[in-house]
Amino acid sequence: xxxxxxxxxxxxxxxxxxxxxxxxxxxxxxxxxxxxxxxxxxxxxxxxxxxxxxxxxxxxxxxxxxxxxxxxxxxxxxxxxxxxxxxxxxxxxxxxxxxxxxxxxxxxxxxxxxxxxxxxxxxxxxxxxxxxxxxxxxxxxxxxxxxxxxxxxxxxxxxxxxxxxxxxxxxxxxxxxxxxxxxxxxxxxxxxxxxxxxx
Amino acid sequence: xxxxxxxxxxxxxxxxxxxxxxxxxxxxxxxxxxxxxxxxxxxxxxxxxxxxxxxxxxxxxxxxxxxxxxxxxxxxxxxxxxxxxxxxxxxxxxxxxxxxxxxxxxxxxxxxxxxxxxxxxxxxxxxxxxxxxxxxxxxxxxxxxxxxxxxxxxxxxxxxxxxxxxxxxxxxxxxxx
Numbered sequence: 001x002x003x004x005x006x007x008x009x010x011x012x013x014x015x016x017x018x019x020x021x022x023x024x025x026x027x028x029x030x031x032x033x034x035x036x037x038x039x040x041x042x043x044x045x046x047x048x049x050x051x052x053x054x055x056x057x058x059x060x061x062x063x064x065x066x067x068x069x070x071x072x073x074x075x076x077x078x079x080x081x082x083x084x085x086x087x088x089x090x091x092x093x094x095x096x097x098x099x100x101x102x103x104x105x106x107x108x109x110x111x112x113x114x115x116x117x118x119x120x121x122x123x124x125x126x127x128x129x130x131x132x133x134x135x136x137x138x139x140x141x142x143x144x145x146x147x148x149x150x151x152x153x154x155x156x157x158x159x160x161x162x163x164x165x166x167x168x169x170x171x172x173x174x175x176x177x178x179x180x181x182x183x184x185x186x187x188x189x190x191x192x193x194x195x196x197x198x199x
Numbered sequence: 200x201x202x203x204x205x206x207x208x209x210x211x212x213x214x215x216x217x218x219x220x221x222x223x224x225x226x227x228x229x230x231x232x233x234x235x236x237x238x239x240x241x242x243x244x245x246x247x248x249x250x251x252x253x254x255x256x257x258x259x260x261x262x263x264x265x266x267x268x269x270x271x272x273x274x275x276x277x278x279x280x281x282x283x284x285x286x287x288x289x290x291x292x293x294x295x296x297x298x299x300x301x302x303x304x305x306x307x308x309x310x311x312x313x314x315x316x317x318x319x320x321x322x323x324x325x326x327x328x329x330x331x332x333x334x335x336x337x338x339x340x341x342x343x344x345x346x347x348x349x350x351x352x353x354x355x356x357x358x359x360x361x362x363x364x365x366x367x368x369x370x371x372x373x374x375x376x
Binding site for chain 2: 015019022026027030031034035040043044047048049051052055056115116118119120123134135138139166169170173
C-alpha cells in the first residue's frame with residue numbers, strides 16, 4: 001500500500017494503517033530524533049510524542065504528498081522542545097564520545113571513526129537550528145525547499161544556516177587536523193609496542 | 200579541505216549513527232497507549248468545558264432575567280407614577296387626605312395604623328382597599344407584585360406609589376402604610 005493510501009486510511013481513523021505508516025518511518029524518525037537530542041531515551045520519547053501528535057492531527061493534511069515535511073515539522077519541534085526541556089544540549093559532546101567509542105575499531109576503521117567522532121563533536125558545537133538543518137540536509141536528504149517547509153522559514157534562511165554550519169564545521173575540522181599528526185604518532189607507537197586494540 | 204569532501208564526511212558520520220539506535224519493540228504499543236490517554240484527557244477536558252459553559256450560561260440567564268425584570272419594574276412604576284394626578288396620603292393627625300400630585304410631599308410619615316388607612320382610603324376612593332402592613336424588600340422590587348398591588352387599589356387617577364417611590368428610591372424609608 002502506498003504512502004498516500006495509508007495516510008488517507010489513517011485520516012479515517014484506521015489504526016492498522018497507522019501502524020504500517022509507523023513501520024515505514026520509524027527508523028529514520030528515530031535516528032533524526034537521536035541526532036537532534038543525542039540521547040536514546042529522549043529520542044524515543046520524541047518519536048512517540050511525534051507519532052501521537054501525527055495520528056491526532058493527520059486529518060488536517062490536505063495533500064498526502066506533503067506528509068513527510070509535515071511529520072518532520074512535528075518531530076523537529078518536539079525534538080527542540082524536549083532538548084530544551086531536559087537541557088541535554090550541553091551534554092551532547094560527552095554522549096557522542098561515548099557512543100562512538102563503543103563502535104570504534106582501532107585497526108581497520110580508525111580513520112573513519114576518528115572522522116565521525118570529529119564530525120559529531122563539531123555538530124555538538126552547533127546551535128539547534130544549524131544542527132537541524134545539517135541533519136535534515138545530509139541525513140534525511142531533504143531539499144532546501146523541503147527543509148524550509150519543515151522549519152517554517154524562508155529557503156534563504158535555510159541556505160544561510162547551512163552555509164554557517166559548514167563554515168563552523170570546516171573550522172572545527174581544520175583545528176582537529178592539526179592534531180591528527182599527533183594522534184597518528186600515538187597509535188603508531190601503540191602498534192610498535194603491540195598494544196593495538198584487537199591484540 | 201574541499202567542501203565536497205566535507206559534505207561526504209558529514210554524510211558518512213550521520214549515516215554511521217543509524218547503527219547505534221534501533222526502535223524498540225514496544226514503542227508502537229506505547230504510542231497507542233499514549234493515544235488512548237490523550238483521548239481520555241481530551242474527553243474529560245471537553246466535558247469539563249461543557250459544564251463550565253453551561254454554568255456560565257445559566258448564571259447569565261438568571262442575572263439577565265433579574266436585571267430585566269428589575270429595570271422593567273422600575274420603568275413601569277415610573278410610567279404609572281407619571282399617570283398619577285392625585286395622591287392619597289396620611290396627614291399628621293392620621294387622616295387620609297387627597298392631594299394634587301404636583302405638590303406632592305417629598306418625605307414620608309411612618310405609620311403602622313393600616314386599619315385606619317384602609318378604612319379612610321376605602322371611603323375616599325370608593326372601593327375596598329387593603330393596605331399591607333409591611334412590605335418586604337423583595338416584594339417591592341418585584342414588578343408583578345407592584346402592579347398587583349396597584350391594581351388591588353384599583354385607583355386610576357391617584358395612587359400611593361409616589362409616596363412609595365419616594366420612600367423606596369429617595370429616602371429608603373418604610374412606606375407610609
